[in-house]
Amino acid sequence: MAVYTEVADEDLRAFVGEYDIGAVVSCKGIAEGVENSNYLLQTDRGNYILTLYEKRVNPTDLPFFIGLMEHLARQGLRCPTPVAGRDGIALRHLCDRPAAIVSFLKGLWPRRITAAHCAALGRAMADLHQKGLSYAGSRPNSLGPKAWRPLFEQEAHRTDEVKPGLADFLRHELDHLERHWPQDLPIGIIHADLFPDNVFFQGDEVSGLIDFYFACTDFLAYDIAICLNAWCFEDDGSFNITKAHLLLWNYQQVRPLSAAEFRALPILARGSAIRFLLTRLYDWLNTPAGAFVKRKDPLEYERKLRFHASIEGAEAYGLHHDAPAAGKQ
Amino acid sequence: MAVYTEVADEDLRAFVGEYDIGAVVSCKGIAEGVENSNYLLQTDRGNYILTLYEKRVNPTDLPFFIGLMEHLARQGLRCPTPVAGRDGIALRHLCDRPAAIVSFLKGLWPRRITAAHCAALGRAMADLHQKGLSYAGSRPNSLGPKAWRPLFEQEAHRTDEVKPGLADFLRHELDHLERHWPQDLPIGIIHADLFPDNVFFQGDEVSGLIDFYFACTDFLAYDIAICLNAWCFEDDGSFNITKAHLLLWNYQQVRPLSAAEFRALPILARGSAIRFLLTRLYDWLNTPAGAFVKRKDPLEYERKLRFHASIEGAEAYGLHHDAPAAGKQ
Numbered sequence: 301m302a303v304y305t306e307v308a309d310e311d312l313r314a315f316v317g318e319y320d321i322g323a324v325v326s327c328k329g330i331a332e333g334v335e336n337s338n339y340l341l342q343t344d345r346g347n348y349i350l351t352l353y354e355k356r357v358n359p360t361d362l363p364f365f366i367g368l369m370e371h372l373a374r375q376g377l378r379c380p381t382p383v384a385g386r387d388g389i390a391l392r393h394l395c396d397r398p399a400a401i402v403s404f405l406k407g408l409w410p411r412r413i414t415a416a417h418c419a420a421l422g423r424a425m426a427d428l429h430q431k432g433l434s435y436a437g438s439r440p441n442s443l444g445p446k447a448w449r450p451l452f453e454q455e456a457h458r459t460d461e462v463k464p465g466l467a468d469f470l471r472h473e474l475d476h477l478e479r480h481w482p483q484d485l486p487i488g489i490i491h492a493d494l495f496p497d498n499v500f501f502q503g504d505e506v507s508g509l510i511d512f513y514f515a516c517t518d519f520l521a522y523d524i525a526i527c528l529n530a531w532c533f534e535d536d537g538s539f540n541i542t543k544a545h546l547l548l549w550n551y552q553q554v555r556p557l558s559a560a561e562f563r564a565l566p567i568l569a570r571g572s573a574i575r576f577l578l579t580r581l582y583d584w585l586n587t588p589a590g591a592f593v594k595r596k597d598p599l600e601y602e603r604k605l606r607f608h609a610s611i612e613g614a615e616a617y618g619l620h621h622d623a624p625a626a627g628k629q
Numbered sequence: 630m631a632v633y634t635e636v637a638d639e640d641l642r643a644f645v646g647e648y649d650i651g652a653v654v655s656c657k658g659i660a661e662g663v664e665n666s667n668y669l670l671q672t673d674r675g676n677y678i679l680t681l682y683e684k685r686v687n688p689t690d691l692p693f694f695i696g697l698m699e700h701l702a703r704q705g706l707r708c709p710t711p712v713a714g715r716d717g718i719a720l721r722h723l724c725d726r727p728a729a730i731v732s733f734l735k736g737l738w739p740r741r742i743t744a745a746h747c748a749a750l751g752r753a754m755a756d757l758h759q760k761g762l763s764y765a766g767s768r769p770n771s772l773g774p775k776a777w778r779p780l781f782e783q784e785a786h787r788t789d790e791v792k793p794g795l796a797d798f799l800r801h802e803l804d805h806l807e808r809h810w811p812q813d814l815p816i817g818i819i820h821a822d823l824f825p826d827n828v829f830f831q832g833d834e835v836s837g838l839i840d841f842y843f844a845c846t847d848f849l850a851y852d853i854a855i856c857l858n859a860w861c862f863e864d865d866g867s868f869n870i871t872k873a874h875l876l877l878w879n880y881q882q883v884r885p886l887s888a889a890e891f892r893a894l895p896i897l898a899r900g901s902a903i904r905f906l907l908t909r910l911y912d913w914l915n916t917p918a919g920a921f922v923k924r925k926d927p928l929e930y931e932r933k934l935r936f937h938a939s940i941e942g943a944e945a946y947g948l949h950h951d952a953p954a955a956g957k958q
Contacts, residue, residue: 304660308740309830325735326829328669329660331633340657340669342676342735406654406671411637500655501638 407500407507422550432489525568545618577601736829736836751879761818819852854897874947906930
């Protein structure tokens with residue numbers, strides 16, 4: 301749930317007046333996007349999303365994010381397209397915050413994930429990876445492997461409050477990840493937060509990807525690992541191999557994985573699990589118990605981590621690397 | 630900030646399929662309305678508001694609220710108009726909750742109140758009062774004078790935590806209000822929560838009134854008293870007599886006040902102040918300190934209460950009862 305900045309109507313009208321998008325009809329804060337204030341802005345010409353960037357986004361990263369969305373939209377990817385003011389500038393200021401207007405995307409994010417969603421996601425993610433390759437910008441992953449141990453140490457003394465033995469488990473897992481983290485997989489722009497609420501669908505087709513504010517330069521296969529965690533487990537904690545198979549198989553129809561990427565999937569999935577486990581753990585320990593914010597359970601990601609640590613190899617995700625599309629590599 | 634019920638896309642599509650309003654294009658939870666889950670629903674035919682009624686609304690009151698909005702809309706008042714399904718029924722069920730779709734209203738609620746807003750509000754409120762007179766439904770004010778003492782007693786032992794001496798002040802004030810509360814002023818349907826976020830404007834004109842979920846049968850002038858508190862004080866606590874004058878003068882252009890109503894305004898304003906003071910006090914004492922919900926300051930209403938208790942008479946609101954429009958009475 302976002303922190304909302306209240307935008308006075310006269311400020312809004314003046315701001316929108318710098319664009320060539322018509323006059324304001326309505327503007328409502330929307331309950332999506334945790335990091336920023338998002339508004340559904342209606343003008344007499346159409347619908348837009350107005351975003352005010354709040355404290356948790358580093359302003360120096362904004363040109364990278366805005367530029368990325370512009371680049372991807374130009375390449376034909378369905379994502380929010382920044383709208384420039386009459387002076388050609390998209391990243392502006394409103395209420396003492398960086399602000400931008402982007403295009404409105406049709407579709408709903410799926411509350412119940414089906415196998416068909418995972419299939420479509422695989423293609424859309426591969427398409428994003430292909431189209432990102434020609435983007436000139438780059439940004440290190442500030443929540444990548446180097447960030448995990450400091451994030452853990454910060455709360456290590458309290459970690460066992462959440463579950464006895466959790467601190468030891470995480471320490472061993474970090475040791476393992478640091479020793480075995482891959483070094484030379486294909487790199488490019490990844491979304492890095494491709495959870496269901498960031499993927500819009502119309503029927504079974506992806507109608508848009510949103511919220512690029514964790515996007516960064518990292519192993520492309522790491523994005524897949526994030527999605528294996530975010531899309532392929534059922535509510536009871538069980539891994540749905542059909543969903544994983546469809547996600548991977550469809551991804552490879554657009555961008556085939558190398559043998560090294562395929563082999564690395566389990567370790568990347570363990571890394572992705574610890575990344576979300578650690579940030580959730582931090583939020584869990586630092587959010588008041590009675591707060592009206594729904595805290596996400598860090599232990600959900602401990603269970604996912606243990607699953608990936610228990611499997612023999614990437615075949616457990618429902619695909620052999622000699623599957624048709626991968627054979628070309 | 631509302632509690633959001635997550636509506637699965639297939640449930641939403643089935644629900645919207647019962648109406649003749651086209652197919653779902655998007656549906657976003659909006660950050661307005663504290664009591665219910667509100668969504669901006671777009672179909673290929675237009676925009677609507679979908680409301681799921683959460684626990685704080687009594688389901689047995691819903692036919693009164695829905696019927697009232699239907700009645701007012703038929704009379705030409707700009708307010709959300711309930712949309713009936715193909716079977717003619719507007720109050721339905723979704724996700725095990727009562728649910729309704731209403732028309733979407735253009736406009737913005739004002740973040741900075743101007744005198745022009747208060748003038749337009751006066752006319753719109755009087756229009757609401759006139760048009761409500763022919764509504765057959767009625768509903769007692771569950772937050773009226775009889776509710777105040779029990780509400781106070783519930784938290785009396787902790788009231789001085791907010792401000793030393795506050796409990797004594799409130800006890801004396803309740804005594805005064807119980808002794809002097811008027812008995813025979815004109816009664817009708819009042820909105821009872823006409824705060825700025827429930828009044829939409831386009832420019833200086835009211836484009837709609839929303840959120841009728843506190844509406845009830847009570848003294849019409851009590852609604853004016855609520856607005857004197859909600860619209861006519863500045864952020865520094867000072868009373869803006871120009872705003873009050875314009876609110877009252879414009880109200881009377883549409884519905885002149887009787888002499889008794891005019892004389893009763895200060896006591897009604899004290900009552901309205903204690904009503905919001907007490908509910909804010911309750912929320913203040915029962916919301917965890919670190920919660921991400923913005924708690925409204927009860928002491929803002931203590932200051933307003935003291936202002937109304939200090940004045941000589943209703944003339945302090947910037948209008949004499951022999952002002953032109955009132956002279957007809």
